[in-house]
Amino acid sequence: MTRSSKKNKAATGAVDGVTVYTTGFRSAGFRSAVAEADLSLEVADASRLLEELPREKLAWMLQKMCEIRYFEEKAEELYVRGQVHGTMHLSIGMEASAVGSAMALRSDDLIIHHHRGHGHTIAKGADITLMMAEFLGKEPGYCRGRGGSMHIADIPGGNLGATGVVGSGIPTSVGIALALHMRGSDQVLLSFFGDGASNLGEFHEALNMASVWKLPVVFICENNQYGMSMSVKRSMNIDRIAKRACAYAIPGVSVDGNDVLVVCQTIKAAVEHVRSGKGPVLVENVTYRWRGHSKSDRNLYRTHEEMESWKELCPIKRFKEKLVEAGVMDGEEAEAIDQEAKATIDHAAEEALAFPEPSPENLEDEVYAP
Amino acid sequence: MTEPGENEKREVSYLEAVREAMIQEMRRDPDVFLMGEDVGVYGGAFGVSRGMLEEFGPERVRETPISEAAIAGAATGAALMGMRPIMEIMFMDFVTISMNQLVNQAAKIHFMFGGKASIPLVCRAPAGSGTGAAAQHCQSLEALFMNVPGIKVVAPSTPRDVKGLLVASIRDNNPIIFMEHKLLYRTKGPVPEELYAIPLGRAEVKREGRDLTVVAYSIMVPRALEAAEQLAAEGIEVEVVDPRSLKPLDEETIVQSVCKTGRVLIIHEAPITGGVGGEIAAVIAASEAFDYLDAPIRRLAGLNVPIPYNRTLERAAVPQVEDIVAAARALALEGR
Numbered sequence: 228m229t230r231s232s233k234k235n236k237a238a239t240g241a242v243d244g245v246t247v248y249t250t251g252f253r254s255a256g257f258r259s260a261v262a263e264a265d266l267s268l269e270v271a272d273a274s275r276l277l278e279e280l281p282r283e284k285l286a287w288m289l290q291k292m293c294e295i296r297y298f299e300e301k302a303e304e305l306y307v308r309g310q311v312h313g314t315m316h317l318s319i320g321m322e323a324s325a326v327g328s329a330m331a332l333r334s335d336d337l338i339i340h341h342h343r344g345h346g347h348t349i350a351k352g353a354d355i356t357l358m359m360a361e362f363l364g365k366e367p368g369y370c371r372g373r374g375g376s377m378h379i380a381d382i383p384g385g386n387l388g389a390t391g392v393v394g395s396g397i398p399t400s401v402g403i404a405l406a407l408h409m410r411g412s413d414q415v416l417l418s419f420f421g422d423g424a425s426n427l428g429e430f431h432e433a434l435n436m437a438s439v440w441k442l443p444v445v446f447i448c449e450n451n452q453y454g455m456s457m458s459v460k461r462s463m464n465i466d467r468i469a470k471r472a473c474a475y476a477i478p479g480v481s482v483d484g485n486d487v488l489v490v491c492q493t494i495k496a497a498v499e500h501v502r503s504g505k506g507p508v509l510v511e512n513v514t515y516r517w518r519g520h521s522k523s524d525r526n527l528y529r530t531h532e533e534m535e536s537w538k539e540l541c542p543i544k545r546f547k548e549k550l551v552e553a554g555v556m557d558g559e560e561a562e563a564i565d566q567e568a569k570a571t572i573d574h575a576a577e578e579a580l581a582f583p584e585p586s587p588e589n590l591e592d593e594v595y596a597p
Numbered sequence: 598m599t600e601p602g603e604n605e606k607r608e609v610s611y612l613e614a615v616r617e618a619m620i621q622e623m624r625r626d627p628d629v630f631l632m633g634e635d636v637g638v639y640g641g642a643f644g645v646s647r648g649m650l651e652e653f654g655p656e657r658v659r660e661t662p663i664s665e666a667a668i669a670g671a672a673t674g675a676a677l678m679g680m681r682p683i684m685e686i687m688f689m690d691f692v693t694i695s696m697n698q699l700v701n702q703a704a705k706i707h708f709m710f711g712g713k714a715s716i717p718l719v720c721r722a723p724a725g726s727g728t729g730a731a732a733q734h735c736q737s738l739e740a741l742f743m744n745v746p747g748i749k750v751v752a753p754s755t756p757r758d759v760k761g762l763l764v765a766s767i768r769d770n771n772p773i774i775f776m777e778h779k780l781l782y783r784t785k786g787p788v789p790e791e792l793y794a795i796p797l798g799r800a801e802v803k804r805e806g807r808d809l810t811v812v813a814y815s816i817m818v819p820r821a822l823e824a825a826e827q828l829a830a831e832g833i834e835v836e837v838v839d840p841r842s843l844k845p846l847d848e849e850t851i852v853q854s855v856c857k858t859g860r861v862l863i864i865h866e867a868p869i870t871g872g873v874g875g876e877i878a879a880v881i882a883a884s885e886a887f888d889y890l891d892a893p894i895r896r897l898a899g900l901n902v903p904i905p906y907n908r909t910l911e912r913a914a915v916p917q918v919e920d921i922v923a924a925a926r927a928l929a930l931e932g933r
Contacts, residue, residue: 436671
């Protein structure tokens with residue numbers, strides 16, 4: 228097969244909603260440490276998951292997506308009622324990216340993520356009451372109220388924390404993956420960040436280093452179209468962030484990030500590639516955030532029509548429809564899962580609100596590890 | 598308190614002492630590894646890691662692309678996983694490229710995650726002027742890190758100290774900026790061959806004296822000792838206190854010395870404004886030593902300039918022995 232035909236095939240994509248970019252522009256005679264075969268990624272048809280996955284797994288995915296949606300709606304409500312301070316970054320509309328990705332993991336695999344990270348935390352299996360407690364700044368919270376919305380970590384649960392400085396988790400993830408590699412572990416790391424982060428120097432340094440060292444990390448760019456108010460169309464001259472993978476001789480895949488099954492199938496393939504020692508993969512989950520960047524956002528940079536058009540692509544609605552169409556469950560069962568998720572969140576909030584506040588006593592003693 | 602190797606006969610250089618600390622810790626603990634630009638075959642820009650690749654191989658003496666942000670990130674992430682990375686930054690000036698990982702990630706993670714994770718990381722940073730390398734290869738940036746809770750700052754002045762403090766830093770569970778002055782690399786002194794640690798936060802009185810206290814660290818310690826020798830001939834007895842680690846700072850030893858002498862001169866190479874000297878002065882002024890002061894607290898530090906290239910200008914930019922002699926003499930006589 229010639230290079231160009233391979234590239235064309237890859238760019239066409241064999242599966243709906245998935246486009247795989249590989250290098251294919253190597254100069255003649257260039258000898259790379261990366262085998263040509265390791266640049267490709269075969270992603271299976273996502274709809275197969277409806278048959279392959281047991282019902283309880285599919286139900287779990289719906290449940291987690293609903294929990295994320297309700298958690299964030301509750302967070303917003305608590306904010307409006309003045310029960311939380313600071314700011315928050317909501318991922319409403321992006322639930323498929325978190326849940327589809329986490330679904331592809333083994334329970335001992337790891338994640339590191341970012342300021343818009345409630346979804347990843349829930350999808351990785353966090354205790355929602357402890358998470359709500361952290362959001363509310365309470366002592367029993369995951370970070371004892373020291374981290375808050377932007378920094379929820381659940382170390383024993385494999386969630387190595389969210390970073391508040393855009394892109395900062397990306398170089399850190401090189402080190403996490405390096406430790407896995409040096410210890411001969413077969414665990415993998417998912418490293419989440421946004422479209423804005425991919426314009427940082429740290430992104431490029433990290434992807435290059437992870438590629439050179441063939442580290443077990445899947446870089447997941449959640450392209451929600453805006454870095455605060457800066458549209459991807461204005462911040463870069465490429466149409467797909469996954470193409471940046473070509474510069475590091477790793478597979479780059481751009482997918483419909485609002486289809487939880489497509490995300491899951493793609494991350495599964497990426498995780499398998501990474502776990503087998505072939506080095507990192509860059510996956511771009513194309514999605515959209517419904518809410519503003521943070522609480523200060525007045526949505527002046529986008530149109531009502533644009534926002535409404537993405538709401539048509541609601542990941543939860545689409546997944547429910549697929550589950551019902553495929554006969555996995557009927558509409559009533561889907562609704563029951565939805566309502567149960569709502570109750571879980573309501574209950575978590577109620578419980579967490581009653582938790583004690585941390586004490587400012589001995590605060591300085593906590594800065595350094597013993 | 599006794600210091601290791603007080604009767605030690607074996608003399609090695611500061612540079613060899615750094616290497617020995619790394620080698621012995623890497624032999625002892627498989628989680629310790631070295632990472633940085635050109636640390637392998639090249640042996641590091643100053644030759645500190647020469648020979649280590651042969652013993653430990655490329656996994657543990659890990660050469661990196663020129664990517665200081667990713668180096669610091671790789672060290673932070675590996676430390677988060679319980680490894681004990683030593684990252685070498687070729688020149689301390691380049692640590693500015695690593696700042697986001699060091700300041701916003703490494704320094705914060707322990708506290709921000711409620712004490713449930715820690716970052717045992719050592720950032721070795723060759724610092725200081727005197728090599729003719731001009732403004733971007735000669736800085737002493739310790740003050741930048743002093744104001745970041747979560748980071749510790751260590752600046753050893755002798756071969757014995759550098760070995761013991763590096764060992765302690767590697768075993769510490771926090772991110773540490775470890776300053777190695779380039780002009781000290783060739784200096785020699787007694788260093789025990791066996792593995793030993795000198796705890797952070799413990800100053801050492803490098804010379805005892807009754808007339809005034811000089812607080813100095815890193816390259817300024819040998820310069821202060823040379824100045825003290827000259828002043829002794831004039832009958833002025835200078836006590837030289839070396840804090841060794843700036844954060845944590847052994848306030849007690851400094852304050853005790855000032856209580857004894859009643860006069861204090863604080864010396865560092867970094868620019869005077871916003872420097873560590875101001876912090877030490879404030880500590881003294883707020884302590885019981887205030888009542889013992891017979892003269893104002895004085896500082897002698899780098900000029901507020903980038904390090905110039907020309908040799909004469911470079912010397913003029915930072916305290917030299919003759920500057921210390923003059924400043925210490927003036928202070929010893931002030932108000933008498």
